[in-house]
Amino acid sequence: xxxxxxxxxxxxxxxxxxxxxxxxxxxxxxxxxxxxxxxxxxxxxxxxxxxxxxxxxxxxxxxxxxxxxxxxxxxxxxxxxxxxxxxxxxxxxxxxxxxxxxxxxxxxxxxxxxxxxxxxxxxxxxxxxxxxxxxxxxxxxxxxxxxxxxxxxxxxxxx
Amino acid sequence: xxxxxxxxxxxxxxxxxxxxxxxxxxxxxxxxxxxxxxxxxxxxxxxxxxxxxxxxxxxxxxxxxxxxxxxxxxxxxxxxxxxxxxxxxxxxxxxxxxxxxxxxxxxxxxxxxxxxxxxxxxxxxxxxxxxxxxxxxxxxxxxxxxxxxxxxxxxxxxx
DNA sequence: GGTTGAGTACTCGGATAGAAGTTGTCCGAGTCAGTCCGG
DNA sequence: CCGGACTGACTCGGACAACTTCTATCCGAGTACTCAACC
Numbered sequence: 001x002x003x004x005x006x007x008x009x010x011x012x013x014x015x016x017x018x019x020x021x022x023x024x025x026x027x028x029x030x031x032x033x034x035x036x037x038x039x040x041x042x043x044x045x046x047x048x049x050x051x052x053x054x055x056x057x058x059x060x061x062x063x064x065x066x067x068x069x070x071x072x073x074x075x076x077x078x079x080x081x082x083x084x085x086x087x088x089x090x091x092x093x094x095x096x097x098x099x100x101x102x103x104x105x106x107x108x109x110x111x112x113x114x115x116x117x118x119x120x121x122x123x124x125x126x127x128x129x130x131x132x133x134x135x136x137x138x139x140x141x142x143x144x145x146x147x148x149x150x151x152x153x154x155x156x157x158x159x
Numbered sequence: 160x161x162x163x164x165x166x167x168x169x170x171x172x173x174x175x176x177x178x179x180x181x182x183x184x185x186x187x188x189x190x191x192x193x194x195x196x197x198x199x200x201x202x203x204x205x206x207x208x209x210x211x212x213x214x215x216x217x218x219x220x221x222x223x224x225x226x227x228x229x230x231x232x233x234x235x236x237x238x239x240x241x242x243x244x245x246x247x248x249x250x251x252x253x254x255x256x257x258x259x260x261x262x263x264x265x266x267x268x269x270x271x272x273x274x275x276x277x278x279x280x281x282x283x284x285x286x287x288x289x290x291x292x293x294x295x296x297x298x299x300x301x302x303x304x305x306x307x308x309x310x311x312x313x314x315x316x317x318x
Numbered sequence: 319g320g321t322t323g324a325g326t327a328c329t330c331g332g333a334t335a336g337a338a339g340t341t342g343t344c345c346g347a348g349t350c351a352g353t354c355c356g357g
Numbered sequence: 358c359c360g361g362a363c364t365g366a367c368t369c370g371g372a373c374a375a376c377t378t379c380t381a382t383c384c385g386a387g388t389a390c391t392c393a394a395c396c
Contacts (some may be wrong), residue, residue, distance in 0.1 A: 001162050001273075002339085003246040004379070012252050013269045025329065041217030045331065058388050059328045062360040074274055087162040087246075093171050095195030099313055101302075111297035112170045115233055116162075119285035126278035138270035143260075152259055161378085163340070198342050204370065209370065216368045217350035321396080329388075337380070344373075353364080 001087055003078075006043035007036055010081040011074065013044065015139065017053065017150055020070035020100045020155045023062030032154065043081050050080030069136065075127035088116035160246055162237075165202035168194055168238040170233065172203065173291045174298065176212065177228035178307055179314045182221030191313065202240050209239030226297065234286035247275035 013029045026044050039058035044063055047053045052072055053063040065072065090113040094101050111118070140148040172188045185203050198252040203222055206212045211231055223232065249272040253260050268276070275307040279291035 001160060001241050001246045002379095003160050003248070005248075005250065006380090007247065007275075008250060008252060008271060015271075023329095027329090032256045033252050034259075035252070036381060038383075041330075042332095048330085053331055054267075056388090057329045057331090057386090059326095059390060060299075060387075063330095079394085082160050087160045088166065089162070089164075089175050091164065091167060093167060093192050093194070097191045099191065099309055105302070108301060109292050109332045111262065111301060112167060112174075114297075115289050115294065119214070119282045122285045123278045123282035126281045127274070135270050135274065138273075142267065142270060143264070154258055161340095165341090167368095182368095186368090195342060197344070200369075201342090201371095204367045207369085214369060215350090216348060216370095218352090218367045219350070220370095319396105321394105324392095326389105326391075328379085328390095329386105331384105333385095334383075335381085335389080337378105339376105339378075341376070345370105347368105347369075347370080348373095349365085349366105351364105351366090353362105355360105355362085357358105357360080 004082045006040075006046075006081045007030050009033060009040055010043050010047060010077050011064075011132075011135065013040070014047070014052070014065075014069070014072065014077055014153060015136045016155065017063055017065060018132050018136055019152045020064075022060070023056050023064040024155060025062035028155070046079050047077065050076065050082055052076060061136070068133070070133035072132045073128045074130045074132070074135065075124055077132070079128055086117070086120050088113070088120065090116075138159050163241045165199075165205075165240045166237050168192060168199055169202050169206060169236050170291075170294065171239045172199070172222075173206070173211070173224075173228070173231065173236055176222055176224060176308060177291050177295055177312065178311050179223070181219065181291070182215050182223040183314060185222035187221070187314070199217065206236065206239050207296060209235065211239055225291070228292050229292035232287045232289045233289045233291070233294065234283055236291070237286055245279050247272070249275075 012033055016029060016032060017024050026041040027037050028104070029119070030040045033040070044053070044055075048055045048063065051066060054066045055063050090109060092106065095103065095106060096109055136148060140146075171192055175188060175191060176183050186199040188203070189199045190201070202214070203214075204303050207214045207222065210225060213225045214220070214222050243285055249268060251265065254262070254265060267310060299305075
């Protein structure tokens with residue numbers, strides 16, 4: 001199991017966007033995080049498609065949240081970047097081979113599929129319980145209250 | 160996020176092995192599940208390397224559990240097939256860019272990494288709480304007690 | 319001086335190559351069961 | 358009839374291609390600002 005690299009970028013970008021008053025361009029975000037601008041733009045497009053951020057073109061354009069950061073969960077960002085489909089995909093193995101079950105007995109997912117689904121639900125709920133605003137707050141606490149101040153200062157200056 | 164296809168096969172194979180007295184060969188398991196024998200063998204090798212099953216060569220050889228099925232958790236099987244490394248890999252994004260933190264301030268994982276790790280722990284614990292024996296029991300319940308009987312019968316006959 | 323128009327620079331968005339991981343397949347090394355021969 | 362060695366076939370294990378997905382990049386479409394000319 002491997003999570004796309006863009007998930008980390010997307011989350012950090014969301015934290016950055018939450019600290020800015022106006023829109024933030026992909027180039028600024030890429031410079032701030034030291035990542036390839038073009039590739040980061042691809043993931044930001046995914047956030048835009050998911051309706052988490054709104055993109056505005058033009059010289060002062062960029063990305064901005066469509067709703068308060070406290071209402072954007074980490075799960076929404078992860079699913080926007082990485083896709084909403086579950087990690088475990090049941091291929092209905094019990095319908096194959098000599099002991100294949102008849103289709104009418106396969107309405108209910110098999111126990112293996114249920115066990116994996118339960119685990120993924122737990123994972124999803126853990127991510128749904130954290131918002132982007134929570135992340136920003138924790139990062140700020142880790143830095144004793146300097147990280148978000150420096151971030152806001154950098155976003156405002158050096159345009 | 161995508162989980163390897165062999166995870167499903169490995170779990171179903173473990174359930175099958177748990178119902179057999181002697182070793183079960185990869186060819187039998189592949190025939191039973193209707194999957195490519197050579198590729199299934201690859202995943203069974205992973206289970207063998209992880210110490211979950213023990214392989215015995217020779218005409219009556221195959222794979223058998225090294226310990227009771229009740230002591231083999233789903234998590235162990237999943238990690239054996241898919242690898243133990245976590246899905247989210249922190250690339251230390253905060254050490255890059257103009258606002259990079261000094262290395263001595265990076266001892267503690269950042270909030271993003273901690274949030275993802277917490278979710279993965281929840282996922283892992285959910286899988287650790289289910290054993291292969293539990294899976295077999297649930298599959299048997301779903302079939303009103305015929306699945307494991309038929310499976311044992313098939314494994315014993317048609318050699 | 320105010321207004322209007324074109325020009326320009328900057329933004330996002332999707333279409334396009336390259337790398338990596340997963341999927342699928344093959345053949346060789348090792349081992350046990352059955353068999354054959356000799357006593 | 359019994360014991361031992363041999364042949365044979367079956368097993369796993371790792372090495373070898375094909376494909377899908379992820380990673381990275383580029384160029385085109387659209388918009389707001391700037392500046393100059395005109396009224």
